[in-house]
Amino acid sequence: xxxxVGGTVLTGTQLKGIVLAGGSGTRLYPLTLxxxxxxxxxxxKPMIYYPLSTLMLAxxxxxxxxxxxxxxxxxxxxxxxxxxxxxxxxxxxxxxPDGLAQALILAEKFLSGDPCAMxxxxxxFYGDGFGTILRxxxxxxxxGIATIFGYHVKxxxxxxxxxxxxxxxxxxxxxxxxxPKSNYCVTxxxxxxxxxxxxxxxIQPSARGELEITDLNLLYMQAGALRTKILGRGFTWxxxxxxxxxxxxxxxxxxxQTRQGLMISAPEEIAFNNGWISADQMCGAIKRCASSxxxxxxxNVLEGKxxx
Numbered sequence: 001x002x003x004x005v006g007g008t009v010l011t012g013t014q015l016k017g018i019v020l021a022g023g024s025g026t027r028l029y030p031l032t033l034x035x036x037x038x039x040x041x042x043x044x045k046p047m048i049y050y051p052l053s054t055l056m057l058a059x060x061x062x063x064x065x066x067x068x069x070x071x072x073x074x075x076x077x078x079x080x081x082x083x084x085x086x087x088x089x090x091x092x093x094x095x096x097p098d099g100l101a102q103a104l105i106l107a108e109k110f111l112s113g114d115p116c117a118m119x120x121x122x123x124x125f126y127g128d129g130f131g132t133i134l135r136x137x138x139x140x141x142x143x144g145i146a147t148i149f150g151y152h153v154k155x156x157x158x159x160x161x162x163x164x165x166x167x168x169x170x171x172x173x174x175x176x177x178x179x180p181k182s183n184y185c186v187t188x189x190x191x192x193x194x195x196x197x198x199x200x201x202x203i204q205p206s207a208r209g210e211l212e213i214t215d216l217n218l219l220y221m222q223a224g225a226l227r228t229k230i231l232g233r234g235f236t237w238x239x240x241x242x243x244x245x246x247x248x249x250x251x252x253x254x255x256x257q258t259r260q261g262l263m264i265s266a267p268e269e270i271a272f273n274n275g276w277i278s279a280d281q282m283c284g285a286i287k288r289c290a291s292s293x294x295x296x297x298x299x300n301v302l303e304g305k306x307x308x
Contacts, residue, residue, distance in 0.1 A: 015138045015191075016114050017055035017063040020103045021048060021075065021121030022094040024068075027242050036071040038121035039078070042240060043253040044294060045265060046078060051119040052085075053265035054189065058117055058134035059274065061087045064110045066103050067121075069093045084285060085267040086276025099210030104192070104200035113194050115141035120188030120239075124249050126256070126264055127235030137191040137229055146220040147191040150184035150228045151237045159185030160214055162228055170226040173214055184230065186217070187237050193225070262306070263297045272301060 025032030031040060038048040048065075055063055063082065065075055072091050082089025092106050103118060104111075117138065137147040148170070150162050156177070163172040163181040172181060190213070203215045220226035231237060240249040253264050263269060268285040271277040282302045289295030300306050 014114055014142060015058070015060050016111055016116045017058070017060040018103055018107050018110075018116055018118040019048070019051050019055065019063060019065045019121050020094075020100060020118060021051075021065055021067040021071070022103075023097045025241075028246070031243070036067060036074060037241070038067075039071070039074055040246065041250070042124065042246065043250040043257070044292070045253075047240060047246075048075065048078070048121055049267060050124045050265040051121050052079075053267055053270055054119050054123075054125055054130075054134070055117055056085065056087065056267060056270045056274070057131040058138050059131075060117060060138070061276070063087055063089050064092055064107050065089060066092045066094050066106055069095060084277070084281065086271035086274065086281075097210075099205070100213035101200045101203055101211035101216040104196045104216070105211075108197040111194075111197055115191070115193045116196060117141070117189070117191045119190075122240045123188040124238045124240060124253075124265075125187070125189065125231070125236070126252075127231060130235070133229055133231075140227065141191040141193050144193045144225055146193060146196075146217070146226045147229055148217060148226065149187045149189050149237075150182075150230045151187050151235070152183050152230075152232070153185045154183070156180035156183050156185060162186050164228045168228045168230065169224075170217070170221045170228055173217055173221065175214055184228070186214075187231070188239060190217070192216075192220070257293075261297075263294070266294065266297065266301075268298055269301050269306075 021038040025037035028037055040047050042050060067075060072093060079089055094106055140147055153159055157180060160173060160175045161177055161180045161182055162170055162184050164170050199219045200216055203211045206212045217226060236252060238245055238249045240246045256264055268282060272282050286295050286298045
């Protein structure tokens with residue numbers, strides 16, 4: 001895959017990325033009456049930074065952000081074309097929230113037959129070695145294997161639950177089961193091969209009138225091409241779609257950052273460490289954020305004070 005960033009031709013993983021940042025955010029009213037949920041702050045950064053960073057950790061550089069016609073101009077003001085992060089960022093309107101699987105249909109031209117990763121715009125992931133797990137899923141997608149991510153929960157009746165065998169091959173997926181077959185829920189991060197858009201177009205609307213992502217995952221399961229990667233002990237996943245979970249996410253990020261002095265989900269930092277942006281570009285980001293803790297952290301990264 002060839003990626004154009006700021007007029008420069010760059011090479012990257014053959015996967016493309018999708019950030020789904022649509023919807024009306026009714027669970028957060030009145031906060032979202034005038035502003036997209038994914039533009040709200042999670043501690044010191046806009047929520048959208050977190051899923052965007054997830055794709056960047058997977059070394060994905062060609063990314064499509066899907067949102068409402070009303071909200072896209074705000075994302076464009078915040079994120080531009082992505083060149084400040086060393087990525088190519090484009091936008092697609094989703095006029096009506098007709099289900100998560102609809103994103104793969106809307107993105108069909110963008111994907112152009114390439115495998116992809118899709119992440120929900122209100123999902124936060126954190127854990128040591130996460131980038132390695134993501135790159136493994138990207139490699140599998142390139143070889144025709146789709147991946148969902150399982151996270152252990154104590155109340156599986158509230159989630160979509162995945163059952164898998166000893167090789168982590170998916171056996172079943174159930175939405176909010178009365179008798180769960182496991183304690184592992186399906187998070188809002190998915191890796192698909194080149195068939196994703198074609199599979200999505202065969203899905204029929206559910207009883208609530210949406211193209212369900214579970215139905216897409218079941219198609220991959222029936223094709224014998226769906227596996228689970230477990231986010232085990234030490235990993236954190238938060239679906240920040242409610243006021244309480246947003247507060248939990250902010251407190252989690254605040255705790256990690258203030259205790260360890262390490263920033264969670266700084267796109268410029270990921271880009272710089274990956275060699276996607278230069279020291280001069282990093283200086284520009286530092287200048288823009290000079291009076292904030294975010295800018296101080298980027299300065300420490302540039303000066304080599306943050307060691308990984």
